[in-house]
Amino acid sequence: MLWDDDYIVEFCKSNDVPVYKRDPDDGIDTVGKAGGNHAVFGLKFRILREFLQLGYSVLLSDVDIVYLQNPFNHLYRDSDVESMTDGHDNMTAYGYNDVFDEPAMGWARFAHTMRIWVFNSGFFYIRHAIASIELLDRVADRLARQENS
Secondary structure: OEOOOHHHHHHHHHOOOOOEOOOOOHHHHHHHHHOOHHHHHHHHHHHHHHHHHOOOOEEEEOOOOOOOOOHHHHOOOOOOEEEEEOOOOHHHHHOEEEEEEOHHHHHHOEEEEEEOOOEEEEEEEEOOOHHHHHHHHHHHHHHHHOOOO
């Protein structure tokens, strides 16, 4: 459990619940106090990065997620990121092969691309890997620079 409240940290420790409390960080504090909503949202990716750097894989869950079963029993762990989808039908939820036909290209006329609607950033498993750390860096950087909408 990640927390930044001394009372909760002590409560977790007294009940043998693993807890992680970050040391103060002026960069994160500044974004948290004065950043726009995208920048503040992006802070979780910077914090996740710390866990991946330490060699841990992480199941991230927002507070509005309810578990009816152990989520780890339903992970395939065959990719660096497994995520819940915000797709609205089977094609957008699971992805589909989009094919563009360009006859002028001759034998290579069919360009295939995998299309996935959108991953839900409130519930996902991310495996410790260099590519995962690089992904978190790109997402955090983009959110830090993106204008609020």
